[in-house]
Amino acid sequence: MYLKSIEVQGFKSFANKMKFQFHNGITGIVGPNGSGKSNVADAVRWVLGEQSAKQLRGANMQDVIFSGTENRKPLGFASVAITLDNSDHQLPTDYSEVTVTRRLYRSGESEYQINGTNCRLRDIQELFYDTGIGKEGYSIIGQGQIDKILSGKPEERRELFDEAAGIVKFKRRKLTTQKKLEDENNNLTRVRDILSEIT
Numbered sequence: 313m314y315l316k317s318i319e320v321q322g323f324k325s326f327a328n329k330m331k332f333q334f335h336n337g338i339t340g341i342v343g344p345n346g347s348g349k350s351n352v353a354d355a356v357r358w359v360l361g362e363q364s365a366k367q368l369r370g371a372n373m374q375d376v377i378f379s380g381t382e383n384r385k386p387l388g389f390a391s392v393a394i395t396l397d398n399s400d401h402q403l404p405t406d407y408s409e410v411t412v413t414r415r416l417y418r419s420g421e422s423e424y425q426i427n428g429t430n431c432r433l434r435d436i437q438e439l440f441y442d443t444g445i446g447k448e449g450y451s452i453i454g455q456g457q458i459d460k461i462l463s464g465k466p467e468e469r470r471e472l473f474d475e476a477a478g479i480v481k482f483k484r485r486k487l488t489t490q491k492k493l494e495d496e497n498n499n500l501t502r503v504r505d506i507l508s509e510i511t
């Protein structure tokens with residue numbers, strides 16, 4: 313699996329529709345300070361479901377929408393689409409190419425899509441569990457993140473190992489099942505109470 317392209321429109325400094333195409337091997341992005349290099353990494357982080365404006369170096373989520381320049385009006389929405397080669401089927405889907413899209417309007421309305429079909433944020437998160445690519449993954453190492461990992465709590469470091477070992481999805485399923493069991497136990501207690509009242 314590898315990142316084939318990133319398409320941005322109205323995202324941060326990228327007002328016009330623009331496509332970055334990547335090939336096998338190493339790609340470097342170079343440019344003067346403030347030209348938008350980090351905005352490319354932010355775009356990937358965002359499309360994978362980042363919900364924290366702070367992680368995207370903004371005060372609120374609307375800050376990712378192109379806010380205008382001296383010669384250009386602000387735009388009404390931001391859109392990012394990444395396309396991954398999935399011919400090795402590392403992502404749990406039959407498609408050999410997967411495009412994930414996120415769009416945010418100034419009104420606050422947002423959309424997520426997998427291969428052009430609307431989906432929930434959760435579907436995107438589940439698609440990337442245990443691949444190292446998701447929002448919690450380690451495929452994007454931001455400035456200062458290595459220090460944070462090394463000086464972080466053991467439980468936080470453990471999360472990285474869980475992701476690499478491919479057990480995150482099982483842990484999440486276990487939590488969901490435990491919650492269901494708890495709810496069912498509460499229901500049972502309620503039924504027993506009612507039964508004891510009427511017998």
Ligand code: ATP
Pocket residue numbers: 323324325326343344345346347348349350351352375376377378379380
């Ligand atoms: P450096 O080399 O200093 O780290 P960089 O190339 O990584 O810089 P970025 O931090 O990616 O640059 O981009 C910063 C630029 O993006 C700034 O000029 C900022 O004004 C612009 N920018 C950020 N958000 C928006 C937005 N919502 N609308 C328009 N421009 C934006």
